[in-house]
Amino acid sequence: MAKLNTTVLSLCVVLAFLAGQSAAGRYYADKVQDKVRKEVEKAIAYNPSVGPALVRLVFHDCWVNGCDGSVLLDKTPTDGTNTEKKAVNNIGLAGFEVIDTIKQKVGGSASCADILVFAGRDAADILSGGKIFYTLTGGRKDGVSSSASAADATLPSSTFDFSQLQDNFGAASHGFTVEELVVLSGAHSIGVAHLSSYQDRLAGADVTPIDSSYQAALIKVTPPGLLTQGQDPTVPNNARDASSAFQKAAAYDPVKLGVNPTRGVLDNSYYHNTLENKVLFKSDWVLRTDSFAAGKLEEYKNNATEWNSDFADAMVKLSNLPALQGKEIRKSCRFTNQQYY
Numbered sequence: 001m002a003k004l005n006t007t008v009l010s011l012c013v014v015l016a017f018l019a020g021q022s023a024a025g026r027y028y029a030d031k032v033q034d035k036v037r038k039e040v041e042k043a044i045a046y047n048p049s050v051g052p053a054l055v056r057l058v059f060h061d062c063w064v065n066g067c068d069g070s071v072l073l074d075k076t077p078t079d080g081t082n083t084e085k086k087a088v089n090n091i092g093l094a095g096f097e098v099i100d101t102i103k104q105k106v107g108g109s110a111s112c113a114d115i116l117v118f119a120g121r122d123a124a125d126i127l128s129g130g131k132i133f134y135t136l137t138g139g140r141k142d143g144v145s146s147s148a149s150a151a152d153a154t155l156p157s158s159t160f161d162f163s164q165l166q167d168n169f170g171a172a173s174h175g176f177t178v179e180e181l182v183v184l185s186g187a188h189s190i191g192v193a194h195l196s197s198y199q200d201r202l203a204g205a206d207v208t209p210i211d212s213s214y215q216a217a218l219i220k221v222t223p224p225g226l227l228t229q230g231q232d233p234t235v236p237n238n239a240r241d242a243s244s245a246f247q248k249a250a251a252y253d254p255v256k257l258g259v260n261p262t263r264g265v266l267d268n269s270y271y272h273n274t275l276e277n278k279v280l281f282k283s284d285w286v287l288r289t290d291s292f293a294a295g296k297l298e299e300y301k302n303n304a305t306e307w308n309s310d311f312a313d314a315m316v317k318l319s320n321l322p323a324l325q326g327k328e329i330r331k332s333c334r335f336t337n338q339q340y341y
């Protein structure tokens, strides 16, 4: 059933992509950015689930020691194969093959860190039907270290409460406000999540408030017991992207909620869902527990244009987090130059 949900999601993202023609065919004067663009368009058309994955990669790379492509490394001289990809909080990261393909096209003319933020930007543009767009410049250097434990110490967990999220975003190395936390969390209008990332919302003493129909629908498609059998299936982050049967069981009617029912679109639907408690992660729900953040949830629910614009601004800030250990332009995005041959 979970697989079915993912399939429905993929088909729907294709439809959303087609509906978003205004974003397709954007050209850049900069040759590298133009090549990235073309490959991202092809990749999303071929496999729509890479769109959300590319947007998420920007967060997961830039949050850990700045935008240095460290999340792309398979091994390094200092960390061996225990790189960021192995971090618990990096579960489900994808899109690496797209970055590899682009790297083959651009060679030494761009760092992997640049390619990654350009690709995430283009994915956001395409998935929003051209409503979320921002300009970026190149010049980032690739890092030569990548540690799973450092990533887990730096990336927020889906079980964080509000003060943990606030501290994480506000940390000196990040410098993001609560408003930006609320803005960027809206990225959860797209993509998928594994059962292990929201199991705490399904059963047990620690369950945070969640709509009971939505919870029952989740339990039906992904019973928590599957985890003990070694299975960790996925569901769409957004009930809007689930099958009609799921939506019925979850009493989720996008039109009644005022949400654009087109599946797979990066938009402000996350805010409608969160305020209905029909949202996957504890870290999403807890935004309701702070009065300022809750006010922002309402604001973005009621003003899609404002969210598009604020999201673009926050993505620029994210994509420009300085690479603290950036040193080289890698030959392969998976290996440091020292380990390339």
Ligand code: HEM
Pocket (backbone or CB within 6 Å): 049, 052, 053, 054, 055, 056, 059, 091, 092, 093, 094, 156, 157, 158, 159, 160, 165, 181, 184, 185, 187, 188, 190, 191, 192, 193, 194, 195, 196, 197, 237, 281, 283
């Ligand atoms: C606020 C703190 C955040 C937490 C705790 C969080 C947590 C998560 C988790 C647990 C998943 C599902 C992983 C899985 O089970 O496979 C996920 C998916 C995702 N997140 Fe976040 N996230 C946060 C912020 C962000 C930000 C800032 C962005 C982007 C700007 C983002 C973009 C995404 C996307 C697009 C997906 C779906 C990825 C896919 O389908 O491949 N998240 N997030």
